[in-house]
Each structure stands twice: as structure tokens, then as C-alpha cells.
Amino acid sequence: MVIIKRHSNDVLLGYSNDLLRHHMELRGIGIIDIKDLFGVASTRDVKPIDLVVRLEKWVEGTEYDRLGITGGPSNFLAFPSRTCACPWPPDATSRCSWRSPRAIT
Numbered sequence: 001m002v003i004i005k006r007h008s009n010d011v012l013l014g015y016s017n018d019l020l021r022h023h024m025e026l027r028g029i030g031i032i033d034i035k036d037l038f039g040v041a042s043t044r045d046v047k048p049i050d051l052v053v054r055l056e057k058w059v060e061g062t063e064y065d066r067l068g069i070t071g072g073p074s075n076f077l078a079f080p081s082r083t084c085a086c087p088w089p090p091d092a093t094s095r096c097s098w099r100s101p102r103a104i105t
Contacts, residue, residue, distance in 0.1 A: 004049065004077065012049040012079055021045070051084065052076045058087040 003015040016022075022035040022043045035043050052074065064087050074083040 006077060006079060010079065012077065012081065014047045014049050015045070049081070051082050054083055054085050055088045056085050058089045062087075 001017060001020060003017060005013050005015065007013050023031050023033055025031050064085070074081060076083070
């Protein structure tokens with residue numbers, strides 16, 4: 001999860017929450033601690049956001065930009081930013097390991 005805040009000088013900054021900071025999930029391996037494996041120089045607490053990736057449903061027969069050169073500007077959180085669209089196949093959710101959070105009973 002990324003927490004996005006607008007900084008006073010019109011820059012969007014991405015943060016991580018404290019629980020997930022410096023951790024990453026690798027499919028088939030589990031959750032790894034990046035700071036312990038690769039050192040503190042390989043981590044970052046804050047990162048400016050300059051590209052917004054928009055997932056959209058794959059439509060058969062539609063021409064998609066595979067090079068990322070036609071992505072135009074858009075507004076994200078009332079901030080002008082570059083965007084690119086990434087087509088997502090409709091049956092991809094059945095193949096991936098993402099699950100919605102459930103309450104433990």
C-alpha cells in the first residue's frame with residue numbers, strides 16, 4: 001500500500017505505512033525485508049510520483065500503445081501528471097494470487 005500526499009511545492013510524494021516499510025512480497029517466496037537483504041542504501045522512505053499507471057479492461061481489437069509514447073497528461077489528485085494505460089485481461093484475476101482481505105473469525 002502506498003500513501004500519497006501532496007507536498008506544499010506541488011509535488012506528489014509516496015510513502016509506505018510503518019508496518020510494510022522496507023518489505024516486499026515475492027510470489028512463491030513470501031515477504032522479504034529489503035533493508036536486511038540488500039542494505040539500507042537500497043531502500044527509500046519517500047519517493048516523488050511522476051507517473052500514474054491506469055489499469056483498464058482489455059478490449060479485443062483495440063490498439064494499445066506498447067512503447068508508452070502516446071500517454072498524455074492527466075490530473076491525479078488535482079495535480080498534473082503523466083499517465084499510461086495498461087490493458088489487463090479479464091481472466092487475469094483468476095490466475096493471480098491477490099486476495100481480498102477477510103475478517104478472521
